[in-house]
Amino acid sequence: MNLLLRCLGIAALLGSSLACPGTCACSLKKNGRLLAECAYRDLQEVPEGLSPNVTILTLSANRISSLWKDSFSEVPEVQSLWLGYNQISSIEPGTFAQLVHLKNLDLSHNKIVDFPWKDLRNLSDLQILKMNYNRLAGLPRDAFYSLKDLRSLWLNDNDLTTLAEGTFDNLPSLSQLQIFNNPFNCSCKVFWLKKWTENTSVSITKGGSILCVAPSRLKGRAVTDIPDHYCTAPSVQLTYLSNLDNTVMYDGLTLTLHCSVAGTPPPEVRWKIQTSSRSIEINRPNVARDGNILPPRRNKQSQEHFLVFKNGTMAIPNFSKEDEGIYTCLAVNDVGMREVSVNVALAGSENPADDLLRNAPQASHLGGRSCYKGDELDPSGAGEKLVIVYHMPRESKSKAGVVPQVWLGTLLLTLGIALCC
Ligand SMILES: *[C@@H]1O[C@H](CO)[C@@H](O)[C@H](O)[C@H]1NC(C)=O
């Protein structure tokens, strides 16, 4: 009652322009800011009747459990919003999106599981965001992307098991980060975090307490202590193989590409094929171990021409003009992705290089072989494109009937590949 009277008194003193809910205490600060103090009031809702001029609103230590889109519609100018130590578990999307002047937002010590991250996109003035002691289990990678002024981000004591690489990118002003006391699953998906902490100038509070709870071999260890050899980025090597040993039986040419990958955990192999008429992605083997084509549910018809084996080999029987194009092998694991491409073209028979074939030292090799390695230092990972040109004489000059020469351009002459039967 005492409090109420005081509030009323202040409200009366400041006139109607300082509208103040009965339960709060409002005061004009020296710098002209209007403070509405509504902390420790047992409030279950954001009170109504706040002045639109309120710039500081403290609602800490109440019993608020839900926030709605219009909860703060009376205070569009608010710059500091203190909501710590409530029981907030539900936040309607849009609750914060209008509060474009927010500089400080404290939502710590609540029960937030789902947060309307998109609301943050509007809060480009935000400098301090405290969400520690909640139940956040995940964050979108771009949750904080528009927060160019964000200096302090507290996410400790939540249920975060992982963080997507790049979560803290695009935060040029970030100087302090708290993410300790989260049950991190130290799969190689969070390995980037170790690398990031090693290089960043952001001060990471209690970095040694960013602990792994899984997998068991890393349990209790800090994320920053994940041994480097547990997680290595993929490397990829694209090998061109000739399997012409039985070409005699074929009336067509089979192009065989082999993608060998390395990395920890072992990378998955994916293929992208870009021909002049179509673009195909094959993300898993389409030939079973027994050699049968896998059922069409997992295997689009258009892919059937490209036989992708579990061991990283792709075979294209009856390789024709239509199959010319860029063949890309991608190696993907939790640490990253690398790719290497080869540009395959078929050339006509009248090509003078036919003669070269006979003179080339490699021409005597049975089963040509070439490889190209994804350059680890090349950030694009794509490296240079190799061009394989088969010269297929219309009239066979050899027993096998097909004497394709693989031509890898000027550079590739040194890698020299020749297929010969
Ligand atoms: C808000 O503040 C301005 C001066 O800064 C004042 O003129 C206006 O009356 C105030 N409005 C309300 C509703 O308090």
Ligand SMILES: *[C@@H]1O[C@H](CO)[C@@H](O)[C@H](O)[C@H]1NC(C)=O
């Ligand atoms: C974001 O802020 C602008 C004003 O800057 C406002 O017009 C818009 O409605 C806000 N977005 C949302 C989702 O509220």
Ligand SMILES: *[C@@H]1O[C@H](CO)[C@@H](O)[C@H](O)[C@H]1NC(C)=O
């Ligand atoms: C940890 O993450 C890995 C990779 O995403 C996953 O396979 C594994 O099941 C997760 N472990 C736990 C305990 O969640």
Ligand SMILES: *[C@@H]1O[C@H](CO)[C@@H](O)[C@H](O)[C@H]1NC(C)=O
């Ligand atoms: C960290 O910085 C060092 C040297 O400045 C650099 O060699 C290394 O590649 C960087 N690591 C990452 C993950 O950026």
Ligand SMILES: *[C@@H]1O[C@H](CO)[C@@H](O)[C@H](O)[C@H]1NC(C)=O
């Ligand atoms: C991969 O498996 C296929 C089918 O079993 C086989 O033809 C090919 O030679 C294998 N590739 C390598 C590099 O072992």
Ligand SMILES: *[C@@H]1O[C@H](CO)[C@@H](O)[C@H](O)[C@H]1NC(C)=O
């Ligand atoms: C290749 O083409 C020939 C006819 O041109 C056909 O008989 C043969 O079955 C084809 N082979 C494959 C593997 O598609």
